[in-house]
Amino acid sequence: MNMTTAEENYLKAIYHLSDGGKKSVSTNDVAAEMKTKPASVSDMLRKLGDKEVIEYRKYYGVNITEEGKKRALQTIRKHRLWEVFLVDKLQFAWDEVHEVAEQLEHIQSTLLIQRLDTYLNYPKFDPHGDPIPDEFGDVKARPRVALNEMEIDQTGQIVAVKDSSAAFLRYLDKVGAYIGARIKVLDKVEFDGSLEILVDQKKTLFMSKDVAANILVIQS
C-alpha cells in the first residue's frame, strides 16, 4: 500500500505532534503544523484512517497506529540520512538542509536508502543531533550528559533540565538556552568550573558550574 507525498507529510506531522504516538492529536493542531485549514485535515484524516495508519474517531482527534509509526519512522529515517548527505558531502550548512530534505525524503527506492546509508557509513544522528531510525524503525537513544561535564569544543543540544523551578527556567529563557538550543563549549575556567557557551551559532554566554550541572545535553 503506497502513500502519496501529502499523506507521508501528514503522517510525519501526526507522529511528531503525538510525541512518537504517546498522545492523541487534534485536527486543529495538525492544521497548524501543516499550515493548512482544518477542513483539509478532516479530508486527509479520513483517508489515513482508511489506510489504517491512524485511528480516527470523528470529533475526537487521532492516534497513530503501529503501522503508522513504522511508516513515519521510515520517512524520518530518509529525511535525516539525506540531511547527513547534504551536510557531510555537499557542504550545506545545517540550517540550509531542511527544505531540500523535505523533497528528497519522498524518493521511493529501498535500494537507494540502503546504499546511501552505507555510503554515509551508517550514521546514527543527523546534523541537528536528532537520531536516525534504523531500517526497522528502531532509534538509538543518545545518552544525556550534564553540560558541566562536556569538554571544550564539544557540541550538543539542550534536551532537559534537572532543576525545573520557574526561576531557573526564566533564567534559561532569558539567556536563550531553551530546550532544543544547539550549544558548543567554547571555554572552561579551571578555577571555578564555569563555562563559556556558544548558543545557536551566534550568542555567547557565561554560566557557573552549578547552572551547567542542571542542564542536560545530548552530544553531537
Place this chain on the structure above:
Amino acid sequence: MNMTTAEENYLKAIYHLSDGGKKSVSTNDVAAEMKTKPASVSDMLRKLGDKEVIEYRKYYGVNITEEGKKRALQTIRKHRLWEVFLVDKLQFAWDEVHEVAEQLEHIQSTLLIQRLDTYLNYPKFDPHGDPIPDEFGDVKARPRVALNEMEIDQTGQIVAVKDSSAAFLRYLDKVGAYIGARIKVLDKVEFDGSLEILVDQKKTLFMSKDVAANILVIQS
C-alpha cells in the same frame, strides 16, 4: 513560472522526440512515449502551450520553443548528474539508475545541483555516455571515432555509420549493432585488424576492419 513533475516529464519527452527541437512532434508520438492516451496528451499540450514552452497548433502537432528547450535541458542535466552520483558514489549498475533518476530529477533546488556538480567534479557525460548539459543548457559534443580506431577494453556507444546503404544497415541490425548500442572492444586481431566486440553487455560478435571503419562511436 514553475512546472509540475508531469509537465517537466512531458516537456522532456517532446524534447527527445523532436530531436532537440529540430522536428515537430505528433500527439500520438507523445502518447506512445509517455505510455498514456492521446486524450491526456491533448490536455497537457494545451497547458504547455499556455506556458509558452511549446508552440501548439491543434491537429498539427507541437514544436518546442527556445524557452522550452532551455527547461528540458535543465531537467536532462539534473537527471544525468544524479545518474553519475548513483553509479560513481552509490555503486548502482548503469542499468539500475534510470527509475530513481526519474524521481531525483524533479527535486527543486538550484544550490543542490550546483553542489552536486562540484561534488561529482563537473562530469561531462553520464554513465550511459550521454552528454550532461551545463547550467546554461550548452552541451559538449563528444568527438566521434571510427570503431576500428578504438583500443582493447575501450567502451562506447554507436552513434552513426559512414556507409548507410540498406545492405550495411541490414547487416548491423542482424548482428544487433544498432544505433545506440553500447559496445566494448574485447580483442583486436593484429594480422587483419578485425575486432571482437561485446554488444550491450551480452552479445559477442566479430567484425572485419572494413566494417568497423564504417561505424562511428562516442567513447565513454
Place this chain on the structure above:
DNA sequence: ACTTTATTTTAGATATATCTAAATATATTT
C-alpha cells in the same frame, strides 16, 4: 441545564492529471 464559544466536519468549489467514449478533423484510398 442552557447558552455561548471553539472545534470539527460536511458540502460544494477549484486545480491537476488522468481516463473512456464520442465527435471532429485530417489524411489516404479508390
Place this chain on the structure above:
DNA sequence: AAATATATTTAGATATATCTAAAATAAAGT
C-alpha cells in the same frame, strides 16, 4: 470527389489535494 481510415480533440468521469462557507458537534461558562 466521396468514402474510408487514422489521428486528434472534446465532453464527461474519476482521483488527489486543496479551499471557503455553512452546519454540526463538543467543551466551557454561567
